[in-house]
Amino acid sequence: MQLSIDQSTLLCRLLADASRQRILLLLEAEALSVAEITQITRLSQGRVSTHLSRLRAAGLVTDERVNNVRHFRANLGDPEDPATGLWQTLRARIDDQQAEFDREKAREAVRRRHAGTSWAETVAGRMERHYSPGRSWEANARALLGLVSLGDVLDIGSGDGVVPELLIERTRSMTCADISPTLLRAARSRLQNDPRARFLQCDMNALPLAPASFDQILLMHVLTYTLTPERVIANAARLLRPGGTLLIATLDKHEYGIAEETFDHVNQGMSPATLQGELERNELAVDWCDIACQEGRPPYFKVVVARACKRAGH
Numbered sequence: 001m002q003l004s005i006d007q008s009t010l011l012c013r014l015l016a017d018a019s020r021q022r023i024l025l026l027l028e029a030e031a032l033s034v035a036e037i038t039q040i041t042r043l044s045q046g047r048v049s050t051h052l053s054r055l056r057a058a059g060l061v062t063d064e065r066v067n068n069v070r071h072f073r074a075n076l077g078d079p080e081d082p083a084t085g086l087w088q089t090l091r092a093r094i095d096d097q098q099a100e101f102d103r104e105k106a107r108e109a110v111r112r113r114h115a116g117t118s119w120a121e122t123v124a125g126r127m128e129r130h131y132s133p134g135r136s137w138e139a140n141a142r143a144l145l146g147l148v149s150l151g152d153v154l155d156i157g158s159g160d161g162v163v164p165e166l167l168i169e170r171t172r173s174m175t176c177a178d179i180s181p182t183l184l185r186a187a188r189s190r191l192q193n194d195p196r197a198r199f200l201q202c203d204m205n206a207l208p209l210a211p212a213s214f215d216q217i218l219l220m221h222v223l224t225y226t227l228t229p230e231r232v233i234a235n236a237a238r239l240l241r242p243g244g245t246l247l248i249a250t251l252d253k254h255e256y257g258i259a260e261e262t263f264d265h266v267n268q269g270m271s272p273a274t275l276q277g278e279l280e281r282n283e284l285a286v287d288w289c290d291i292a293c294q295e296g297r298p299p300y301f302k303v304v305v306a307r308a309c310k311r312a313g314h
């Protein structure tokens with residue numbers, strides 16, 4: 001089969017990828033499931049699936065179902081096929097230690113599979129990175145909300161209402177406050193049938209609300225949109241009722257321009273120590289204030305989560 005220049009360029013691009021070459025070498029030795037390939041290569045499950053579907057579309061990989069699990073295998077049968085021919089040419093020259101390690105791990109994975117290791121056992125310690133039917137972060141969050149009971153809630157910088165929609169069932173009232181009419185419109189359409197929802201277009205730096213009127217206040221991923229986060233925190237403290245709770249999620253202090261250039265942030269986050277200082281300055285009792293998680297891809301942003309309560313009598 002002859003190729004046009006465009007087709008041959010696409011083919012070169014397909015194989016000009018270290019992860020795809022690694023996967024092909026791996027699947028020469030053993031037929032493996034996505035979970036096994038993910039476990040062996042430590043690539044994310046999404047990336048493994050994308051690589052496999054591209055290799056499969058080029059005819060370099062086939063799959064078959066074994067006990068309801070799809071197993072993938074390299075398909076190098078037809079040297080007349082352009083993709084196979086090109087890969088075989090490259091393949092004959094590859095001698096790579098990583099590929100050797102991968103193959104050893106693949107043999108181990110197959111041994112475990114045949115020894116009756118369950119799916120859950122194969123992902124022990126990394127289950128949050130793997131798919132299993134129905135077990136999504138959203139499903140877990142919605143289920144765990146059953147443990148939560150809230151009063152009058154104010155979500156400052158509520159965006160298009162994702163968080164209010166999640167919580168509203170558990171509240172007495174939910175006030176969505178945002179500077180953007182577009183986002184408030186989207187929030188309104190998400191929550192339109194719920195009588196507990198209220199909407200307020202305002203600037204978080206000057207909230208037109210009465211002191212001590214909320215039981216819970218949320219500042220979720222909004223403090224990076226103000227030049228005066230300390231003023232926003234002071235205002236939130238003022239709006240809380242005694243015994244009320246302020247919950248904050250924000251970026252840890254960082255130095256990456258992408259947050260400002262692409263996401264319109266106006267400051268570069270706050271360290272847990274600085275945030276804790278601000279909360280205490282406003283006479284809030286800090287339950288916890290720390291790095292809660294770190295993203296798994298560059299530039300590896302860290303998220304600070306804080307929970308603080310307004311003491312009775314303040």
Ligand SMILES: C[S@@+](CC[C@H](N)C(=O)[O-])C[C@H]1O[C@@H](n2cnc3c(N)ncnc32)[C@H](O)[C@@H]1O
Pocket residue numbers: 156157158159160162163177178179180183202203204205219220221222225226
């Ligand atoms: C990253 S989004 C977070 C939305 C929401 N809190 C969430 O976690 O899904 C930031 C939100 O802050 C809002 N925002 C930015 N500057 C603001 C300001 N000065 N006052 C009120 N809201 C503001 C934006 O319109 C946007 O909806």
